[in-house]
Amino acid sequence: MPLELITAADALLVHSSGGKDSLVMLDQVATWAHQVGCTDKIVVVHCDLGDTSEWPGVRDLAERQAARYGLRFIAIDSEDGLLGLVEKRGRFPDAARRLCTSSLKRDKANVLLTSIVTALGLDRQAVVINCLGIRSSESPARARKLPLAIDTRTSNRNRLVITWHPVLEWSETDVWERIATEGLEYHPAYDALMPRLSCVFCVLAGYTVLVRAVRLCWALGLPLPEKYTELEARIGHRFKDQYSLADVVVEAAKVEADEGPLKWRCGDAIRAHLGEDAAADYALRYFALAT
Template identity: 70%
Template structure:
């Protein structure tokens, strides 16, 4: 199947999924509207029995009429979305028929067709980068983003289309992130000679918590969506406009997630349609080019290519996330506090102050004040945190690898 056919089929699948989702939503809204109208009717019957005043009865009847009208509109919408969904499925079926080999594209099979097309594309990344009109590498500046970007850029350079790559960094500000993250992301982009874009996520994690009066957590991880994903989303429109194509643009959005990081990430596919970011003008595919890598693989690739990483890794911070990431474990948070002290950053005080002002604990099991108390105890026993350049690689791959890395980095600089 050629790439043009794949693109058409993916768009057919997207439209079909979208129409089906609209039908499901309309059905739910209709159920809610029917219940509201039925409840209003029950209230009128009850009011009649209770002999309420004429005014109250009139108000109840008016409310019922409005709700009954809304129910009727919801039913009309169900019919309309059902027809649209059938039409989208029909159009997809017609498109897919020449390639179907006896299968159709209804229900489950639509997702099977999507997985097969996306799976094939993910297995031939060169075809993917060649087919893309633009390739975004979303980077936190961290080690996984770096190796992801390195892989994408290497492929794009080999395919002769480096100009398609845009290195995108969501800057959460100095009250959320470690110093120098934005500058590092920029140096990484400059090393590859690709376009660099920064989206500002003011007011960062601290501001978000201040506004909401509570900390996010794993179940309500609003921070990632509001500080990163939602800030990057307008870029898709800007890039599509800048491309100015007559046909639907294909934007590939690369993310450095790894399956080994969490069960949720292990369930991710290498390539998927980003239904939220896609529309008739652009198809956005989310690509996870390093999904299969282990942490050691990542450090090996950084060593082999002499890639510059952020120094907090040498203080054995496992991730270059927010300084106090709501997903980090207790020992990592304690280390973050000690690292702040070693770097002279006032963040532990700012965060504990915020925690006491809003009266909501950083985590259900412990507060940031507990974290700071533990950091204080360790500092008293062991002294300040110290580290050497290359410690992250020394820790993961050994002394020889660290020496090799530092030598390669010096040559690259």
């Protein structure tokens, strides 16, 4: 089915956050496309949320990940990122109102979709595949997703848009095994044991993850904890209903006092998920490919 789907498509948009799931999804789709000689159909799309929202180097990493397969890469700027969106609206997003996803990613990607379809110059309805690297084990909502579905909201008389989740049934172990086996480059935030490469302070992240994010900011010399807590105070809206980001910063300071600054080594993500031998093998593969 994947080979037939890629062959039938006029264009495939591979949405890349630079994170681990979109990385293995990109590797899988590019592999399939290469088998049927259709890599020219792929456009890797990265929505850049800016340095007030994302970890350093994410955009460059996403571009390098696409370049590994010789694929076209387009980055979409989001103006002021999550921080600017919150400032403008006077409140943080939450699980029920994920304004960051709709305003900073989906809406902007749809504008690009229109330009790509126009450039095809077809005299018929174009078939466009939107490839998303989500996995069912991440949340109950994602577990209800279908591997393949027509996007009725985005489709129109000019384009039939199909949403495809190529790694929907992959486990987290599957993801790290593919990264390790293929020597794929991932973001060092994972080595600091951040579970996802989302916004630095994601409204969907748990308390302990946010505490670790604050500590990682301090280790990297990023001023984001101060920026976000100042914004909280200015707009009078807490980061989460249960607690403020200022509370998270206080807790992070306590952990730092007990444990010292956050430290990590290259390959710690592989070690944590697959063991020391896998980390050593990954280092050999990665550096061999890099040189």
